[in-house]
Amino acid sequence: MTTTSFLDRLTEDEPLVLAGGFLFEVERRGYLTAGEFVPKVALEHPEVLEQVTRDFVRAGSDIALAFTYNGHREKMRIIGEEHLLEPLNREAMKIAKKVAEEESKALGRDVWVAGNISNSNIYDPEDPATADQVRQMYREMVGWAKEEGADLILAETMYFYEEAKIALEEIKAAGLPAIINVAVFATGELRDGVSPAEAAKKLADAGADVVGTNCFQGPNTIRPILQSIKDAVGDHPVCGMPGTFRTTDEHTTFFNLPDEGNTATLPHERTFPDALEAQNSNRYETAEFGEFAHKLGAKVIGLCCGGSVIHHRELSERLGKKTYLGKYSPDMSKHFMYGNDSSLPEVATSFGSQA
Numbered sequence: 065m066t067t068t069s070f071l072d073r074l075t076e077d078e079p080l081v082l083a084g085g086f087l088f089e090v091e092r093r094g095y096l097t098a099g100e101f102v103p104k105v106a107l108e109h110p111e112v113l114e115q116v117t118r119d120f121v122r123a124g125s126d127i128a129l130a131f132t133y134n135g136h137r138e139k140m141r142i143i144g145e146e147h148l149l150e151p152l153n154r155e156a157m158k159i160a161k162k163v164a165e166e167e168s169k170a171l172g173r174d175v176w177v178a179g180n181i182s183n184s185n186i187y188d189p190e191d192p193a194t195a196d197q198v199r200q201m202y203r204e205m206v207g208w209a210k211e212e213g214a215d216l217i218l219a220e221t222m223y224f225y226e227e228a229k230i231a232l233e234e235i236k237a238a239g240l241p242a243i244i245n246v247a248v249f250a251t252g253e254l255r256d257g258v259s260p261a262e263a264a265k266k267l268a269d270a271g272a273d274v275v276g277t278n279c280f281q282g283p284n285t286i287r288p289i290l291q292s293i294k295d296a297v298g299d300h301p302v303c304g305m306p307g308t309f310r311t312t313d314e315h316t317t318f319f320n321l322p323d324e325g326n327t328a329t330l331p332h333e334r335t336f337p338d339a340l341e342a343q344n345s346n347r348y349e350t351a352e353f354g355e356f357a358h359k360l361g362a363k364v365i366g367l368c369c370g371g372s373v374i375h376h377r378e379l380s381e382r383l384g385k386k387t388y389l390g391k392y393s394p395d396m397s398k399h400f401m402y403g404n405d406s407s408l409p410e411v412a413t414s415f416g417s418q419a
């Protein structure tokens with residue numbers, strides 16, 4: 065429930081928090097198969113998805129995002145479950161809507177509901193027929209999201225400019241506000257050779273209400289990309305949602321991120337996607353990304369793959385928001401060795417540096 069429309073809210077100074085990263089979060093909880101990455105949790109364990117969505121809102125998210133990432137016709141066809149496509153999309157939207165209404169009431173603040181579309185993986189610039197297929201895929205998903213009450217649509221991890229444009233056209237045709245996020249591989253540009261800044265500028269000019277970048281890059285390597293987008297679009301609302309892994313100048317994305325501390329034989333030769341735990345950022349690193357994005361003037365700030373409830377809570381609080389889960393933020397004052405409370409016995413507090 066909202067007292068203000070999403071577009072009116074965008075005109076206010078305070079940034080919006082958009083918690084993402086449902087794919088990795090649900091996988092981490094054990095309810096999603098890494099690799100195929102299809103969000104069947106909406107149908108098979110709606111109670112899990114509801115809790116994740118609720119936790120993200122309680123950690124400060126202003127938007128309840130429907131988990132339909134990869135929930136498109138092509139993915140459902142690959143896993144032989146195309147018949148579940150529409151039920152999955154509608155159920156994920158219903159869960160987001162339910163959480164938004166209940167938490168909005170409980171927390172006394174606006175919570176918008178976003179539908180979600182993502183990269184199709186079938187778009188091929190050499191094959192015009194794929195553009196039509198992609199358009200059809202987006203059209204049906206945006207249609208279901210609209211019918212189920214979406215306030216806006218987030219199109220994310222768009223790594224072809226042309227595909228992002230199709231997504232935007234379909235969202236606008238449905239009359240809904242659009243956040244369009246491009247995702248940048250280690251090449252530094254989109255797959256069709258367009259720079260993220262140029263893509264963002266063109267998408268903003270074509271009517272995207274918010275343009276930005278999400279995923280692939282970590283909280284540090286995404287910064288120059290977000291900066292270039294901001295420079296290109298000026299005052300137009302911008303969104304930044306990095307993956308949370310510790311990518312470096314040498315390995316700017318999490319796809320090929322090595323882990324020198326790893327002692328195990330990895331089943332898939334690489335740490336992505338199921339052995340990245342030791343490469344995840346701590347909550348303070350991702351909160352500092354939030355500060356960076358805020359100073360840059362980003363209007364929508366959040367985290368993508370790897371981001372958890374505690375990451376989003378710390379980021380939200382760093383942006384000056386009071387969150388429901390803030391009452392559980394770390395407080396070391398009464399820790400038995402590292403606390404400073406006068407009731408703590410010296411025998412314990414004096415031992416901390418040797419522990």
Ligand SMILES: [Zn+2]
Pocket residue numbers: 085278279280307368369
């Ligand atoms: Zn992601």
